[in-house]
Amino acid sequence: MAGNDKKSKNFLVSKIGGQQLIVLGVIVALFAFFCIKSDIFRSYTTILSMLDFSYFVAFMAIGVTFALITGGNDLSIGTGMVCYGIIGGFFVTKLGLPVTVGFVITILCGVLMGCFNGFLVAILELPPFIATLSTMMIARGLGSIVTGGSSITWPADAWFKNIFKISIGEAKYPLGFVWVVLAVTIMTIFLRHTKPGRYIIAIGSNKEATRLSGVNVIKWHMLAYIICGMFTGFAGVAYSATFPTIAAGSGAGLELDAICAAIIGGTSMYGGSGTIFGTLLGVYVMSILKTGLPLIGLQANWQQIITGIVLLVAVFIDVVRGKKN
């Protein structure tokens, strides 16, 4: 029987990965800790609001995992997400177009920005950090111009607001979580079992060897950034659904939550390895901390310090793992 146990453990480790198991443990521990410490934390409303605030981070994090796997990064996702939501909302509120058009435009903006980031990184070969720092500033400026420096309010009855939280009678259900899980499933299959996914990992692992194998590395490298942009577009929709009004610039710093989540979830900053499921776990480590810390009396400044420390630990693990290889 002992042999069987060992086998099933190896099976778990190989299917989920060592770091993910640890992160899963951390989530359970954190959740239990906050439940014991705070009555409010264990209420359904708190859990519901925690999930509400996790969707846009989750979409950004799924997207940025692709940029990270190629050995790059995308800093434009935070301000980008808000900017796309603003532009979509602008078409609806100021130009009177249907909500669906605004919805599509929001996602399209993300895809376009992804194309542009991909162009800068894969074709012009600019360092991803600087290239996407620049597009982050561009996105921020664009958002301000479109709102005229203030904010945009999507119609309160916009249909997509109900796809993330559905009310049946008195009760509300976090439908958004279903979309997130669906996205994680699809993108996991994409990354592990399709040709583009395989090439994106290979590029992050050794771009030159991949190129010399006759792979069109520019195309697939760009695709990673386009996927990242598309998911930022989804995040823009989720953000617009969560917040009644969107102020230009309010997304600044949110990219870090997403990048932290991916790294906590085991995506390597050196590229070549990472899983979407791990990223999702990372997202919930971040959400639980963000929701739980204020409830045990630690205010925003402390939250940032603790989040910073969590990130440091994750990065440290990544570096140690990198050295081993």
Added chain:
Amino acid sequence: MGEVILTMKGIDKSFPGVHALDHVDLEIRKGEVLALMGENGAGKSTLMKVLTGIYKKDEGTITYEGKEIEFENPSAAQEAGVIIVHQELNMLSHLTVAQNIFIGREIMKGSMIDDAKMNEEAAKLFKKLNIDIDPAETMGNLTVGKQQMCEIAKAISHEAKVIIFDEPSAALTETEIEELFKIIRDLRDKGMAMVYISHRMDEIKAITDRVTVMRDGTYVGTIITKDSTKDDIINMMVGRVIYEDPKTQSNVPKDAPVVLKVEHLNAGKMVKDVSFELHKGEILGFSGLMGAGRTETARALFGADPKDSGDIYINGQKVDIKSPQDAVKYGIGYLSEDRKRYGVVVGKTVAENTTMATMEKFMKGLFINKKKEDEVAWTHVKALKTKTPTVDTEVVNLSGGNQQKVVIAKWLTRDCDILIFDEPTRGIDIGAKSEIYTLMNELVAQGKSIIMISSEMTEVLRMSDRVIVMCEGRKTGEIDISEATQENIMHMATLRK
């Protein structure tokens, strides 16, 4: 010629699997230039690394200025006055010349660096050496030749007693070499002891007093330069010993069709007007010294580096190869000399590497057919006798020889007709080596054609049907294996323009 300043006696050094130095002797005298010669891999650099403390010797003694010593590290050697001027310059291109010369021992004025004083000192140094360089100039703005002179000046400023030049002329123009020689002669007249490592026969004749020759990690002998001919030196370098059976005649039928024709290929500085033909079922050896432009030719042909001009024909059809993708499409596979960087994706598994160039064959709709991928990977693992526990093992865990087999498997999966093996057995142990040779022979027997770039003379003579020799980016010779000898290949490899 002056008294002996440094003696190395019975120096022995082994690395795992390689006996790099086998009881080597060397004697350096004041006021002379000693040439250290040998083929690639003869052990020259290793010997100099042992001398300057980069490697620890296993056996033997080093006597310097009458005392037995062993330098702990290069800076200890430098401290004592034994300095290497490297082929790749160790210069900080953003700092000034003077800042470079005094790096690590800056002249201070209180707690501030005294740049003015450093410029002054550097200027004095240059004047002493008759070098015309502005100490305040940024290093990166100087030509390679001038940079080299700064490196020499730096050595002198460390009160060097022994200077080792490691292929100093590799990147220099004729005029720069003349200037370098002037400085070397000057230093010799002042009693400096110098070791000059180079492959260039004419330079050896021009500048050195004695020649010490090494071969396969052993000391062959030392001769007086002016009493010997170029052929004497070549004979000492290649020796008379035949280690492995060389091929005596080509296995390619006279009427074998030409599968690849390259005409007037030019690419950058290292590929100048190279033309050649490759026949079906042939192993075409590319011989030459380091930096002869063989790898660069292969990379330009494969589309890995841009080419400036030249035509490529495959099976008589003119083709336009702009990227590795194009080359692979036309059935060319490239096995890089630097497997870890360019050959395998080490963090990926054996199976994933095997199918890397042929993904589309392993798709079931949108998805990768993992079962088929594993099957094909296993077939190659068995056929090539790759030692790996599973096909899901990451390539990083395999030995050099087995990594090479994974790269071969990648191109076999692709069913390439033309394979470029760039240093196929570099860093591979003897056993795996002969397996790779057997494999290459099987491949040509199946009608594939191979370009084999090799710096090992024995490998070239054992494997090739025909040999092309390059020197400094040009093709300097082409010879059928029946006429090829170490001597005539080495002669062609040193034909400078």
